[in-house]
Amino acid sequence: MTEKLGAIYGIRLKDTEAVIYVGQTRRAPEHRWRQHMTGKTPISIALQMFDAKEVFEFFVIERVPVSQLNTREGYWISELQTFYPSGLNHRKGGSGKQYSTATCAKIAETTRQRYADPDQRAKTSARLRDVWANPEYRAFMIESMKVARSDPEYRAKQSVRCTKVWADNDLRAKLSARKKAMWADPEYRARHAAAIAASKKALWANPDYRAEKGPSMARTRKAV
Numbered sequence: 001m002t003e004k005l006g007a008i009y010g011i012r013l014k015d016t017e018a019v020i021y022v023g024q025t026r027r028a029p030e031h032r033w034r035q036h037m038t039g040k041t042p043i044s045i046a047l048q049m050f051d052a053k054e055v056f057e058f059f060v061i062e063r064v065p066v067s068q069l070n071t072r073e074g075y076w077i078s079e080l081q082t083f084y085p086s087g088l089n090h091r092k093g094g095s096g097k098q099y100s101t102a103t104c105a106k107i108a109e110t111t112r113q114r115y116a117d118p119d120q121r122a123k124t125s126a127r128l129r130d131v132w133a134n135p136e137y138r139a140f141m142i143e144s145m146k147v148a149r150s151d152p153e154y155r156a157k158q159s160v161r162c163t164k165v166w167a168d169n170d171l172r173a174k175l176s177a178r179k180k181a182m183w184a185d186p187e188y189r190a191r192h193a194a195a196i197a198a199s200k201k202a203l204w205a206n207p208d209y210r211a212e213k214g215p216s217m218a219r220t221r222k223a224v
Helices: 029-036 042-049 066-080 101-115 118-132 135-149 152-166 169-183 186-204 207-223
Strands: 005-013 019-025 056-065
Touching: 005 029, 005 066, 019 029, 019 042, 019 066, 029 042, 029 056, 056 066, 152 169, 169 186, 186 207
Parallel strands: none
Antiparallel strands: 005 019, 005 056
């Protein structure tokens, strides 16, 4: 008996051709597109903020057997770099399910090989700069995350996921070593320190933020 086919689909900005989301569906892809118009996920919120048919384009990337949907979704999220913050995927595919060790190893090796190529890294960097240079894209990314984070259910899920991730001592050590290596680079330090300073300055220029954080900061300084 032939296995039923599902679809891996993408959503991209029409003006830049940048793919911002990858998903999977076992039903007609057009049905999934309509569902996004009324949902509460970051991608749904982004679509609802604009005239979706004018700003975004929905397209089918490939049709695969249903048993392969999780693996292929994860592959395309990685390949098209639609995982947040460069896109609006907040999971790395597979409907939140864990991949097998062998699959994880294959995806990791593919990613390492791709980013070992300086030309590929340069292309990726240029693509992300172009995407974030689009004011509309920046606006809906920021707004969609604000709305998502205001949802108690979303915050609870993120808390559980982060707790599981940080319970892995090896992962914590790897992330720490990676951060140290990045900040040891003078060029990276100069670029990001300036960005962080500007971001903090903008936050403290907001009266609501000052009113909320000011008292706690005062208590911290007094305790020190």
